[in-house]
Amino acid sequence: xxxxxxxxxxxxxxxxxxxxxxxxxxxxxxxxxxxxxxxxxxxxxxxxxxxxxxxxxxxxxxxxxxxxxxxxxxxxxxxxxxxxxxxxxxxxxxxxxxxxxxxxxxxxxxxxxxxxxxxxxxxxxxxxxxxxxxxxxxxxxxxxxxxxxxxxxxxxxxxxxxxxxxxxxxxxxxxxxxxxxxxxxxxxxxxxxxxxxxxxxxxxxxxxxxxxxxxxxxxxxxxxxxxxxxxxxxxxxxxxxxxxxxxxxxxxxxxxxxxxxxxxxxxxxxxxxxxxxxxxxxxxxxxxxxxxxxxxxxxxxxxxxxxxxxxxxxxxxxxxxxxxxxxxxxxxxxxxxxxxxxxxxxxxxxxxxxxxxxxxxxxxxxxxxxxxxxxxxxxxxxxxxxxxxxxxxxxxxxxxxxxxxxxxxxxxxxxxxxxxxxxxxxxxxxxxxxxxxxxxx
Amino acid sequence: xxxxxxxxxxxxxxxxxxxxxxxxxxxxxxxxxxxxxxxxxxxxxxxxxxxxxxxxxxxxxxxxxxxxxxxxxxxxxxxxxxxxxxxxxxxxxxxxxxxxxxxxxxxxxxxxxxxxxxxxxxxxxxxxxxxxxxxxxxxxxxxxxxxxxxxxxxxxxxxxxxxxxxxxxxxxxxxxxxxxxxxxxxxxxxxxxxxxxxxxxxxxxxxxxxxxxxxxxxxxxxxxxxxxxxxxxxxxxxxxxxxxxxxxxxxxxxxxxxxxxxxxxxxxxxxxxxxxxxxxxxxxxxxxxxxxxx
Numbered sequence: 001x002x003x004x005x006x007x008x009x010x011x012x013x014x015x016x017x018x019x020x021x022x023x024x025x026x027x028x029x030x031x032x033x034x035x036x037x038x039x040x041x042x043x044x045x046x047x048x049x050x051x052x053x054x055x056x057x058x059x060x061x062x063x064x065x066x067x068x069x070x071x072x073x074x075x076x077x078x079x080x081x082x083x084x085x086x087x088x089x090x091x092x093x094x095x096x097x098x099x100x101x102x103x104x105x106x107x108x109x110x111x112x113x114x115x116x117x118x119x120x121x122x123x124x125x126x127x128x129x130x131x132x133x134x135x136x137x138x139x140x141x142x143x144x145x146x147x148x149x150x151x152x153x154x155x156x157x158x159x160x161x162x163x164x165x166x167x168x169x170x171x172x173x174x175x176x177x178x179x180x181x182x183x184x185x186x187x188x189x190x191x192x193x194x195x196x197x198x199x200x201x202x203x204x205x206x207x208x209x210x211x212x213x214x215x216x217x218x219x220x221x222x223x224x225x226x227x228x229x230x231x232x233x234x235x236x237x238x239x240x241x242x243x244x245x246x247x248x249x250x251x252x253x254x255x256x257x258x259x260x261x262x263x264x265x266x267x268x269x270x271x272x273x274x275x276x277x278x279x280x281x282x283x284x285x286x287x288x289x290x291x292x293x294x295x296x297x298x299x300x301x302x303x304x305x306x307x308x309x310x311x312x313x314x315x316x317x318x319x320x321x322x323x324x325x326x327x328x329x330x331x332x333x334x335x336x337x338x339x340x341x342x343x344x345x346x347x348x349x350x351x352x353x354x355x356x357x358x359x360x361x362x363x364x365x366x367x368x369x370x371x372x373x374x375x376x377x378x379x380x381x382x383x384x385x386x387x388x389x390x391x392x393x394x395x396x397x398x399x400x401x402x403x404x405x406x407x408x409x410x411x412x413x414x415x416x417x418x419x420x421x422x423x424x425x426x427x428x429x430x431x432x433x434x435x436x437x438x439x440x441x
Numbered sequence: 442x443x444x445x446x447x448x449x450x451x452x453x454x455x456x457x458x459x460x461x462x463x464x465x466x467x468x469x470x471x472x473x474x475x476x477x478x479x480x481x482x483x484x485x486x487x488x489x490x491x492x493x494x495x496x497x498x499x500x501x502x503x504x505x506x507x508x509x510x511x512x513x514x515x516x517x518x519x520x521x522x523x524x525x526x527x528x529x530x531x532x533x534x535x536x537x538x539x540x541x542x543x544x545x546x547x548x549x550x551x552x553x554x555x556x557x558x559x560x561x562x563x564x565x566x567x568x569x570x571x572x573x574x575x576x577x578x579x580x581x582x583x584x585x586x587x588x589x590x591x592x593x594x595x596x597x598x599x600x601x602x603x604x605x606x607x608x609x610x611x612x613x614x615x616x617x618x619x620x621x622x623x624x625x626x627x628x629x630x631x632x633x634x635x636x637x638x639x640x641x642x643x644x645x646x647x648x649x650x651x652x653x654x655x656x657x658x659x660x661x662x663x664x665x666x667x668x669x670x671x672x673x674x675x676x677x678x679x680x681x682x683x684x685x686x687x688x689x690x691x692x693x694x695x696x697x698x699x700x701x702x703x704x705x706x707x708x709x710x711x712x713x714x715x716x717x718x719x720x721x722x723x724x725x726x727x728x729x730x731x732x733x734x735x
Contacts, residue, residue, distance in 0.1 A: 036541070043534065049594075240488075292668065294672060298682075305496070307490045399589065408586070415582060419578075420577045
């Protein structure tokens, strides 16, 4: 009786200890995490980030990704007025033509920004801007004496930035910049400009129905040409870049699988009795994996130059390591009985592997390969951004300009769709192939 | 008797026909696959700046250069290691912080998208789609945009990696959640626990080991990712590597030191996490252990 009681006491003490240990752990762990994040907060200088945060950049990025602006520019030396979308040559209106909200008079050029905002380019470089609810702003820029602006109020509001040589007026309707050499007006519109056709194409500005009916009328080849070779959005190059990215992922993944499979036999305990060979092969796999795609990319780019092949090889080498490790683990788990059965019929070693081993490991291998195919599509985008190939390169190029944010947004959407499509495709193939294998064999 | 042999021959003929059909299909698939590989290789080779066969013999030139310079300046190596160690720590910190933040977000997202546990069962498809999209975004996309807005440094990389990690881990976590028992949740509900309490006290203790093991695996991946993001301007060892590479010929000893540091860090974390994961799943059913290792 007393022994039993002692035992209960002992168990009770033990349980209490266990409880307190668990309590310590479950309260201690969040505290440790919190401490670490606090350390990171100060180590990464998050408070200083607020100062470095460039609100203007963020605003330009967001605004530009869903809207575009048309520049109306007057050169103060020659007096020529030109119109260009985003101020790019590719988006220029043909000479002498302007959007319909600009009226080219003999003396005055009237720019209607909508909502009552009206800018007039007068004779002799004179500029006036009628802002509703504020008044008429005028300026007489000249090379000798600067902008010479005059405002209706004595105080300068904060949406006007004026100095001797430069004045910028930013309103909801648009923006007017006056310098000694030129006067420039921006008007903003929602949407992606010239997505289908550039201004030099006869189909620019036509409605969808109109274009369709012309396509049916026998102009489909010309329409396709104008769309496909759109200089602004470069649909042809984008399609090639997406294809290159997927190609890198496909070649890299499949190549790695082909290289890794025979090597995996050398690293599997049940196929290679020599410890030395096994160890050497395994260290090779570790090395390929450990060096990391970044370093392989740099090394390969030196030898092969930028392009999709370099990206494919970088993926191939890194994944040979990963696949080798996983395949050899799968090979170590195969059932010996099937191999013995094949052997008993007098099969040679190669036949034993082909019919005794491969059918057993195929489903495992396939599902791993297909999983990597999807994840490598993402890696190929990243590697492309470093070495220069595929959609990753186009993305970085568009970012470097720091103004084509609508293209950046477009590429991001395409990348996400591409990865999701590959995810779906690899899942579909996995179900198809592996389910097919089970019923077939 | 003749009937029987007749049936046997029929069966054999059927079987042989089936085998032939299967072989034929396998053969066709193999031919298509080889054609795809060869033509893909040729297109890639064609669109590459330098050709494959030209580059092949140059493959070892750069590594040889780096190694010979590193060997030539062997006495400076320890100094380089000390110089670049802080940036290695920064890279590891980026990976660790983003894994932590991503895992916390993934925990919430996965609970919200598991049947039987979700707070709003109708919104399960929505949260699943959100995770799919987060998973599909390559880190570099977010990092580049954030670098433009915030300037270079570790924070853009951390946010970018955490975002992707949340999606990737969220999917794995919700698979774990599906195997968790709902009985503790029901028990807690019967005593009036709120949703957060039910999850924190009823579900998390069951799934924590598996979560932890997945998060460790992700940490390994994230170290590589944070090194790469450094290369595009997000700080850490990748940034130093880019600088060291730009010094050019005769100055590759720094690059060699960084290569070695990065390699050592990746291998060390790899080994450490596999040991910890082994211990974590030790004593559990093999099915679980396999799942974790897969």
